[in-house]
Amino acid sequence: MDLDRALQRLFGDDEPEHVGSGWLSGTLAVFLGTLGLGAVACLRWPQLLTSPEVRALLPLPLVRATIELVIGVAFLLGLLSTLLRRRKVLGATGMALALLAGGGGGGQVPLPGALPATPVYLGLDWFLLNILLLTLLFIPLEKLWPLHRRTVFRPGWTTDAVYFFVSHLLVQGSTLLTLMPATVFFRWAVTPAVQGTVRGLPAVLQFVACAVVADLTEYAVHRLFHRLRWLWPFHAVHHSSQAMDWLAGSRLHVVDVVLTRGLTFVPLFLLGFDTAPLYAYLVFVSLHAVFIHANVSWTFPRWVEALVVTPRFHHWHHAIEAEAIDKNFAVHFPWIDRLFGTYYGPPGQWPAGYGIAGNPVPEGFAAQLVYPVRPGR
Ligand SMILES: [Zn+2]
Ligand SMILES: [Zn+2]
Structure with missing residues (x-):
C-alpha cells in the first residue's frame, strides 16, 4: 500500500469531493497532464518508448492534435481546480504537468523520417492509448450503471494500476x-x-x-x-x-x-x-x-x-x-x-x-x- 499512502499524503485533504469542489477537475488535470507528458516523451524518444506495431497503427496528425487537446484541457482543468479548492496541490500539479508537456514541445515535436529498428523498446504509447480509451469507455459505464457505488480510487486501485502500466510497458x-x-x-x-x-x-x-x-x-x-x-x-x-x-x-x-x-x-x-x-x-x-x-x-x-x-x-x-x-x-x-x-x-x-x-x-x-x-x- 506504499504507493497508495504516498498519493494520499501528496494529494489527500479533508475537503469534499462533490462536483464544484475542484476535486474532479484537479484529479482529471493530473491524469491528463500525466498522459500529455508521457505522449510528448513518446514523440521525443520514439525508438525507446514506442512499439513499431502501435506506431504503424496510429495516424500521426490525429495523435498530434489529441496530444495538444489533452495538454490544453489538463492546464485549464488544473486552473479551475486551484480556483475552486482550498488546497491547491491537485490543480497546481495538473498545471505543472501540462506546462512541462507543452515546454517539451507538445504535440509538435518533430520526428525523424524513418526510425531504424531497435532491439528493445517499451510500449509507453500502447499504455497511453489503452488507458485513454478504456477510461473514456468504462468510467462513464461504471458511473451510470454501478453494481456497487464507489470511486475509481477504491482500496487496491494503485496495485491494479501498476499491473496495467507494467503489462503495457513490457x-x-x-x-x-x-x-x-x-x-x-x-x-x-x-x-x-x-x-x-x-x-x-x-x-x-x-x-x-x-x-x-x-x-x-x-x-x-x-x-x-x-x-x-x-x-x-x-x-x-x-x-x-x-x-x-x-x-x-x-x-x-x-x-x-x-x-x-x-x-x-x-x-x-x-x-x-x-x-x-x-x-x-x-x-x-x-x-x-x-x-x-x-x-x-x-x-x-x-x-x-x-x-x-x-x-x-x-x-x-x-x-x-x-x-x-x-x-x-x-x-x-x-x-x-x-x-x-x-x-x-x-x-x-x-x-x-x-x-x-x-x-x-x-x-x-x-x-x-x-x-x-x-x-x-
Ligand atoms: Zn480463476
Ligand atoms: Zn477475473
Missing part, C-alpha cells in the same frame, strides 16, 4: 513469450493441409472458431491453475481483488499471463487462422476481458447469458461464497462450463463479496510478484 516481452511455446516447440506439428482448410473458411467463421478454440484451452489451463497446489498461488493473485471493476482484471501474475497466453496460442498457431480474424479476436479479447470484470449492474436476457460470458458470470468466478468456488472457468463461453459441470450462476443474483477467504495474498505489485515463491508462504 508488451514486447509478453508478445514474444506468448508466441514462443508455439513457434519453438510446436513448429513440427504444422500441417499445411489443415491450415489451408481453416483459411478457406469465411472470416466470421474463423473468428468464432478462434474464440472457441482459445476458450477451450483457456478453460483447461485456468482449471489447472485452480487445481494444482503449486500453480494456484500464481493465479491467487488475480483472485485477491476484493473489488471488481474494469481495472481489477489487470491484476495477473506474470507466470499466469505467460502460461495462459502461451498455451492458448498453440492451437491458434497450428490451425493457422488468417491475420484479420485473428487480430479481430485479439481486439475482442482485450475489451471483453475488461468488460467481464467491470462494476456494471447489467443483466442480459437468459439466452445471451447462456451464450457468452457476461460480467455476472465472471463476477461469480471471483465470488467469496463457498458454493461458487472453482466454478465458471470459461472466459468467453459459459456453455463450456455447463459441458464440464463447473457452471454456477443463480439467475439474476450477484455475489455478496469477492476475493479469497482469509485474504492470504499481500497488497502491492512487488509483494504479489514474489508471493508465490516466498518461502513459508
Whole structure:
C-alpha cells in the first residue's frame, strides 16, 4: 500500500469531493497532464518508448492534435481546480504537468523520417492509448450503471494500476513469450493441409472458431491453475481483488499471463487462422476481458447469458461464497462450463463479496510478484 499512502499524503485533504469542489477537475488535470507528458516523451524518444506495431497503427496528425487537446484541457482543468479548492496541490500539479508537456514541445515535436529498428523498446504509447480509451469507455459505464457505488480510487486501485502500466510497458516481452511455446516447440506439428482448410473458411467463421478454440484451452489451463497446489498461488493473485471493476482484471501474475497466453496460442498457431480474424479476436479479447470484470449492474436476457460470458458470470468466478468456488472457468463461453459441470450462476443474483477467504495474498505489485515463491508462504 506504499504507493497508495504516498498519493494520499501528496494529494489527500479533508475537503469534499462533490462536483464544484475542484476535486474532479484537479484529479482529471493530473491524469491528463500525466498522459500529455508521457505522449510528448513518446514523440521525443520514439525508438525507446514506442512499439513499431502501435506506431504503424496510429495516424500521426490525429495523435498530434489529441496530444495538444489533452495538454490544453489538463492546464485549464488544473486552473479551475486551484480556483475552486482550498488546497491547491491537485490543480497546481495538473498545471505543472501540462506546462512541462507543452515546454517539451507538445504535440509538435518533430520526428525523424524513418526510425531504424531497435532491439528493445517499451510500449509507453500502447499504455497511453489503452488507458485513454478504456477510461473514456468504462468510467462513464461504471458511473451510470454501478453494481456497487464507489470511486475509481477504491482500496487496491494503485496495485491494479501498476499491473496495467507494467503489462503495457513490457508488451514486447509478453508478445514474444506468448508466441514462443508455439513457434519453438510446436513448429513440427504444422500441417499445411489443415491450415489451408481453416483459411478457406469465411472470416466470421474463423473468428468464432478462434474464440472457441482459445476458450477451450483457456478453460483447461485456468482449471489447472485452480487445481494444482503449486500453480494456484500464481493465479491467487488475480483472485485477491476484493473489488471488481474494469481495472481489477489487470491484476495477473506474470507466470499466469505467460502460461495462459502461451498455451492458448498453440492451437491458434497450428490451425493457422488468417491475420484479420485473428487480430479481430485479439481486439475482442482485450475489451471483453475488461468488460467481464467491470462494476456494471447489467443483466442480459437468459439466452445471451447462456451464450457468452457476461460480467455476472465472471463476477461469480471471483465470488467469496463457498458454493461458487472453482466454478465458471470459461472466459468467453459459459456453455463450456455447463459441458464440464463447473457452471454456477443463480439467475439474476450477484455475489455478496469477492476475493479469497482469509485474504492470504499481500497488497502491492512487488509483494504479489514474489508471493508465490516466498518461502513459508
Ligand atoms: Zn480463476
Ligand atoms: Zn477475473
